[in-house]
Amino acid sequence: MAAATVILLAATVFLIDANESESDGDLTLPVVSIDTEGGKAVLSDTDYLVCSVDVAGYEDGAGDISGAEGKIRGRGNTTWYGNHTWWDMPKKPYKLKLAEETDLFGFGPTDTYIFIANYADQSLSRDYFAYTIADSIGLEHTPSCLFVDLYLNGIYQGVYMVCNRIGIESASVDIPYITEDPADSGYIVEMDGWISGEGTEETDYFVLDGNCYAIKDPDVTDPLWTAEHFSFIEGRVREAYDAVASGDVARMEGCIDVESFALTYIVDELFNTEDIAWSSFYMYYDPADGLIHSGPVWDFDTSSGNSRSEAADPGCLYASYMNKWYAGLLRTDGFAEMVGDLLSLNRQTIVDTMDADMEYLRSHRYDFEHNFDRWGVLGSTIWANPVEFVHLRTWESHADYLYGWLTASLDHVCSVYCG
Secondary structure: OOOEEEEEEOOEEEEEEOOOOOOOOOOOOOEEEEEEHHHOOOOOOOOOEEEEEEEEOHHHHOOOEEEEEEEEEEOOOHHHHOEOOOEOOOOOOEEEEEEEEEOOOOOOOEEEEEEEOOOOOOOOOHHHHHHHHHHHOOOOOOOOEEEEEEEEOOEEEEEEEEEEOOOEOOOOEOOOOOOOOHHHOOEEEEEOOOHHHOOOEOOOEEEEOOEEEEEEEOOOOOOOOOHHHHHHHHHHHHHHHHHHHHOOHHHHHOOEOHHHHHHHHHHHHHHOOHHHHOOOEEEEEEOOOOEEEEOOOOOOOOOOOOOOOHHHOOOOOHHHHHOHHHHHHHOOOOHHHHHHHHHHHHHHHHHHHHHHHHHHHHHOHHHHHHHHHHOOOOOOOOOOOOHHHHHOOOHHHHHHHHHHHHHHHHHHHHHHHOO
């Protein structure tokens, strides 16, 4: 009998066959083929290459396209650059921009698609679980996503998660774009720890209580953008932050959409995302109600056990003390109760969504296994991977680990907030 490793997580037991075979079934995910002009390699995360795009196998062929014109470049921070001292990320993430708005996968009309590599997430699915759960509990403007097999210049690159970008457009954050009047314009802001090395303070970002906040949309190079627009959104975010810190409920409710913060808190706390203290924390200003809203949620590859910090513990309320917005809200009368009410209302929905996600993943298991024929990293540790991941030697064992971890985390979060 082949040797097996037993992993205990809460009350879940996984038996992992260390000698289980690699992919040996039919591939069933949609196929995206991207060919750059002259077959040039995509080597930059700033300079685009002209390309053509084919899609086959989506909706049984009803969503197929051939020869769509576009351009492609790399994207990401650690996932693009890696760390040349400790690790590399040879499976690269990409940003595809089509010449015309196209509804490729039912996301809605858009010209921009993000291809997430998930090289250091060997379940390949932490982002997928986060976005489907966020959407299921009613968090507005959550990115749409699905998995594809990606070919670049005829070479198989593995399984990628495709999603729409976070931006002001009907397929993403559907709020008004920039106008001449700053108060009538919509804005998306990200707490972004990387921006200080890439942008200019008081032009591309501002600093608030030690964190950098980048203007993600509108584009600060837009002809309508002025210093008054920057001052307006910086002022609204500062006003909202001060209101949360004050503990004055009436003042807070005049600045933020409290329920949106409760919903993103549930997702961020459920997943224990490591970046929550300094990056990938999005907010938007909607001139329709004059409030700062939390979301959309983004970037969960180093979450839900894929960590070497205290965030790896599903019994740790990591977001409650690492994110200053959440910490302040939880000190405010009524916020914890709102979180508990929303969890009680949506707990079964979250469980049902997780079950549906697992069914979807397993229906394409040979695609996910084939990814590791291309990238032979199973049984190793990359970047944030905890050392126990060396015992997870199959894709399915990683998916099962993730499901078990999230189940334990959901039980813990509900025990704290639901009474």
